[in-house]
Amino acid sequence: MAVQYSVHDDVALLAISYPPVNALGYEVRKGLLECSGKAFADQSIKALVIVGEGKTFPAGADVSEFSKGTTAEFPLTEVIAHIEAGPKPVIAAIHGTALGGGLELALGCHFRLAVPSAKVGLPEVHLGIIPGAGGTQRLPRVTPAVKAAEIISSGVHLSAQAALKAGILDRVIPAGEDLRTAALAVARSLMSSPLDSMRVSGRPVVGGREALSELAALKSVVAKKARGMKSPVACVEAVQAAVESASFEDGMNEEMRIMFELFTDPQARALQYAFFAERQAKKVPELQQLSPSDRPAQVQSVGIIGAGTMGAGIAVCFLDAGIPVVLVDMQQAALDRGVGYIQHTYDSKVKSKRMAPATAEKRMSMLRGALDYGAVSEVDLVVEAAFEGMAIKKDIFGKLDKICKADTILATNTSTLDIDVIASATFRPDKVVGMHFFSPANIMMLLEVVKGKASSKRTLATAFALAGPLKKVAVMVGNCHGFVGNRMVYTYGAEAVFLVEEGASPAQVDGVLEKFGLAMGPLKMSDLAGLDVSWRVRQVRRELACDGHPPK
Structure with missing residues (x-):
């Protein structure tokens, strides 16, 4: 049973059990509808509690149904409407994450409480759509309309305390208190309470029509940031509909219209393809069912060789993950610039209120600069981020091999060079791996883990597992020239250069592609990464071709 029904004196407990994340698939929706109907009809039941089994409250819709068409069976909008209109109070007891349809379900309940570690949000925008089960209409009825539009258009996840402050949650229980016990107590306290004021759909939009001017301004900001993406702007428009519509039902109709328009758009299909592709990328066959000796090693300290823009950005990634970093460069001036870059990164976050000063100070305290490789002798992982030249990298790895402890993993951030040749400079090729970050390393999300022919499962598993905290x-990816990302960049980068050679300006080329949706044009990207890096890559490709071994 996807929804388990149990009775606790005069309260019915509906426990959703649909591993791994209790997604609101067909069986869950059907179970919620049937079990809530059963409880509403039972005269001995005075209230209901909805809770998730396992690690989370429903963490969203079952996205796999999008391509199957089964979302039309027992639609979530009807399930939520049935629960909200019911004659008895329904309490949502949240742990883990209540995202997308999970939060929409909670908003259809009459009371929402959560554990302190819970998170809530409506991230449908990342799939190219909007919340489609009342999220755009109910959220602005519990929190100010502009706040609701910001939450929905960004897809941000809110902590329990932030959600409580925003009015999305009614209570956050103390740490250590049992969620179900607390929810049953709340249910009993609400048994005789009138339900009309607790039905979110019956409430007015917070801020009323006065919010329209702020929403219009937000829409302009979102459109500028969206770079051609339709769903972020549509999220704001759906909240505007909540403000402008004569009734909740009219707003729901507009939400449905916008949702259908987006759902059939190529952008949504592309984003949903990316969503599934990211999850498929995690399923590396050789890293499934690892033996105890092959499981990821604990990385509690990291050394980074090279304090340039890339090395400093990689350092920020590890510091943000709470892992102490030793940043090494052979030149004091370069080391100072690297440390300065990291300090500036955190100062900017503090200034923009994206980070507390104490947090920034703590992260900087985990950073140590050094001018000697000996400073990384005891770290668990070294990431080399030096110039893109094989002789330089082999020299560095040969030195690290002698200095670092025997079980230290040696990773290279090379964007194009042969991992096996780099590993040949060591007596531990099984502990050599590629970890290719993309510039700027502390912002770009892709991490290529490059497998050498001698890289052990434990080495690969450790590098791959670090993606989580980072x-x-x-x-x-396999060990070939340019791996995956840069092999794609070569092609469209070359075409961009051909356009310039034929008379277009760099600004024109980048402008068209940025209007299309790229965050940065290919020529700007080359400037950011360093034209010297591109030059070095071309020299290596030329040398390989001259040796009779063209790039794979």
Whole structure:
């Protein structure tokens, strides 16, 4: 049973059990409708509690149904409407994450409480759509309309305390208190309470029509940031509809219209393809069902060789993950610039209120600069981020091999060079791996884990597992010239250069592609990464071709 029904004196407990994340698939929707109907009809039941089994409250819709068409069976909008209109109070007891349809379900309940570690949000925008089960209409009825539009158009996840402050949650229970016990107590306290004021759909939009001017301004900001993406702007428009519509039902009709328009758009299909592709990338066959000796090693300290823009950005990634970093460069001036870059990154976050000063100070305290490789002798992982030249990298790896402890993993951030040749400079080729970050490393999400012919499963598993704390999307790639990302860049980068040679200006070329949706044009990207890096890559390709071994 996807929804387990149990009775606790005069309260019915509906426990959703649909591993791994209790997605609101067909069986869950059907179970919620049937079990809530059963409880509403039972005269001995005075209130209901909805809770998730396992690690989370429903973490969203079952996205796999999008391509199957089964979302039309027991639609979530009807399930939520049935629960909200019911004659008895329904309490949503949230742990883990209540995202997308999970939060929409909670908003259809009459009371929402959560554990302190819970998170809520409406991230449908990342799939090229808007919340389609009342999220755009109910959220602005519990929090100010502009706040609701910001939450929905960004897809941000809110902490329990932030959601409580925003009015999305009614209570956050103390840490350590049992969620179900607390929810049953709340249910009993609400048994005789009138339900009309607790039905979110019956409330007015917070801020009323006075919010329209702020929403219009937000729409302009979102459109500028969206770079051609339709769903972020549509999210704001759906909240505007909540303000402008004569009734909740009219607003729901407009939400449905916008949702259908987006759902059939190529952008949504592309984003949903990317969504599934990211998850498929995590399923590396050789890293499934690892033996104890092959499982990821604990990385509690990291050394980074090279304090340039890339090395400093990689350092920020590890510091943000709470992992101490030793940043090494052979030149004091270069080291100072690298440390300065990291400090500036955190100062900017503090200034924009994206980070507390104490947090920034703590992260900088985990950073140590050094001018000697000996400073990384005891770290668990070294990431080399030096110039893109094989002789330089082999020299560095040969030195690290002698200095670092025997079980230290040696990773290279090379964007194009042969991992096996680099590994040949060591007596531990099984512990050599590629970890290719993309510039700027502390912003771009892709991490290529490059497999050498001698890289052990434990080495690969460790590098791959680091993507989680580093907040990266890891992709396992083979050892070929340019790997995956740069092999694609070569082609469209060359075409961009041909256009300039034929008379277009760099600004024109980049402008067209940025209007199309790229965050940065290919020529700007080359400037950011460093034209010297591109030059070095071309020299290597030329040398390989001259040796009779063209790039694979």
